[in-house]
Amino acid sequence: MTPVEQVNKTSKAQPSGPGRAPVTLRDIASVVGVSPSAVSMALADHPRIGRATKEAVRAAARELGYVANSAGRALRAGRSTSIAVVVPNTAQHVFGHPYFMQLLVGVTSSANAHDSTVLISTNPDQHHEVAAYDRILRSQAAGGAIIASAAINDPNVSRMVDTGLPVVLIGRYPHLPQAVSVGVDDVAGAAAATGHLLSDHGLRRIGHISGPLEHQTALDRYEGFRAAMTQCPEPCVQGLAIGDFSEQAGRDGAAQLLDGMSGLQAIFAANDEMAYGALLELRSRGLRVPQDVALVGYDDFGVSRLTTPTLTTVRVPAEDLGWQAAERLFGLIDAAAGEVTHSVLPIELVPRESCGTHSVPSVP
């Protein structure tokens, strides 16, 4: 029907169709019969613009499908409306987990609610990493950043906090008291998981496979395990194997615990991936889970539901984390100088088959 001239010198009005020029303030202004400034102020609900004009402007804007040009707005404002989500490559073990996706879903819903957009920087390549997120922030493409990293003393993290740009960290960063962070109560989560084995299943000889202790997450989960064990009124025996959150580390850790502790009754792994590794090791030694050795994981990002037996685990509310972090970030951006806070979200124990036979949804 309508000839498509693309850049179009000939046709005048193009109500719709491919290649039509974007609607600007000027377009609305000429429709309504006021200046672009008035349109801008009307849309911002400025008190000095008359009611009638505001309504006319809003109607025209809706009619024409006006959406403010983000570049123009950002340039004028001196900062972008976008927020960046940075995943430094130190969080490699995060890739392949639904964790990050859940985080993103949370962040994007908050961003949608704030009429903002989400820019992401995942950096699989070590070499380009600094350049990539650095470029995003230095180019002022984002008005703030959410950093999903796990390593303590990651130099990137403190550098970013130091830039003065609004930044929210995901996780606990006790050594960065000046930073705003949103994390989960891993100590309580690990204590709940361990307490479940102790109290509900009456087990007393429990080994823990921890993550790398440069990660606060790994430290906290170990701390929760230790606290629960030492607070048990009856005599307990605890063991520790240090892993790196990988399946292989789970196998190795389980082997180490089995060889080192006589009468091992349960293994609490610091994440589901390692619990799965431990499961494989136990199975290869002919040990049954949970009859011979009970098993508990951590994260509940999808792995734990699929194994046989299904894994008892501790759910980390990733989507909530992302949402909270984004909300916090928008608060920082708006207030320019928000108070420094460290939010800690609660966790939830998810009992499944691998710790014993109670409360297991049975297969029909």
Place this chain on the structure above:
Amino acid sequence: MTPVEQVNKTSKAQPSGPGRAPVTLRDIASVVGVSPSAVSMALADHPRIGRATKEAVRAAARELGYVANSAGRALRAGRSTSIAVVVPNTAQHVFGHPYFMQLLVGVTSSANAHDSTVLISTNPDQHHEVAAYDRILRSQAAGGAIIASAAINDPNVSRMVDTGLPVVLIGRYPHLPQAVSVGVDDVAGAAAATGHLLSDHGLRRIGHISGPLEHQTALDRYEGFRAAMTQCPEPCVQGLAIGDFSEQAGRDGAAQLLDGMSGLQAIFAANDEMAYGALLELRSRGLRVPQDVALVGYDDFGVSRLTTPTLTTVRVPAEDLGWQAAERLFGLIDAAAGEVTHSVLPIELVPRESCGTHSVPSVP
């Protein structure tokens, strides 16, 4: 040296530290002693700028840590350097899969290489969906978009293609011949999986649990299955149960096939999630996999590695898909009028335990 008065009134020179003003072309210009235009042209390697000036400018830019303001550049250019990744909520089953993360990794590496950034729009909420990605594109925050959707006739998809904005679709869209797409050869993948059951394991009575047939992906996988079955020289019996890619649909589909086909020897599910559901159903009926019924899934996004037995599946190269789609998109953006092409990436059969005992990496 040069006093930076900008935001703070007290301190004079801040070579570094929080709150320092961003470096602009003007800053470099005043250091080098030329006009901002000359700096811009020098950095763009314009032939009319002298060698000496170029070198001085580049040195100063490096020294000051100059990064072009993205808003300024986008405003001037009339389009952003970012690309958007849109995940319409029709692709719900994608959430929670590492698929999307892998896709993102591929897209971001390409974007890094092109000095671009990635904007993402995941829209868990039906109501805000149109508004969210619409806003991104209408605000010209992105110079192009990659759409990861699955449903045929998703109105969003054709609308986006019609905007005239450079768009690359992920998946096969035979009904949108004017659109650029990057997909996988699902027909060949499904045929390979089915052929594996037929030729390598000698099975002849095979049921397929398909996805919803509004999805091209589901159609293609069914088509591959059918083709392989009918091309088999010996007499075969095929069955079909239509599912929706969910675990429950896998259970239901398996039940339907088991009840409907006597002597069922194998089930080929259109994704791993449904294969897992089928596994649960088989197990609850006391049937062993693979001894009584062989099982094959599709996707290899993580599920298949974890089940017991591990699932034979077909690997979808998600990271590659993302990378290719981004490369294609940058091609479109640069060329302004690239040719319409439909790339199809090859797939790979991943034999594991659930189809039989050959070539299984045994547990040590």
Place this chain on the structure above:
DNA sequence: GCCTGATGCTCAAACGTTTCAGCACTTCCT
């Protein structure tokens, strides 16, 4: 000596937005 062409830069304008000062007009108060 003058034209031609090349070289190396500057200037101005423009992208779309927001904001601030200011103008014109009305209304109210004394």
Place this chain on the structure above:
DNA sequence: AGGAAGTGCTGAAACGTTTGAGCATCAGGC
């Protein structure tokens, strides 16, 4: 009547970038 205050808008400027036109300067060819 005359000033003050309020109302509703306009015009200009600015954010940082890119680019085409234009202005010098200089080398070489006749």
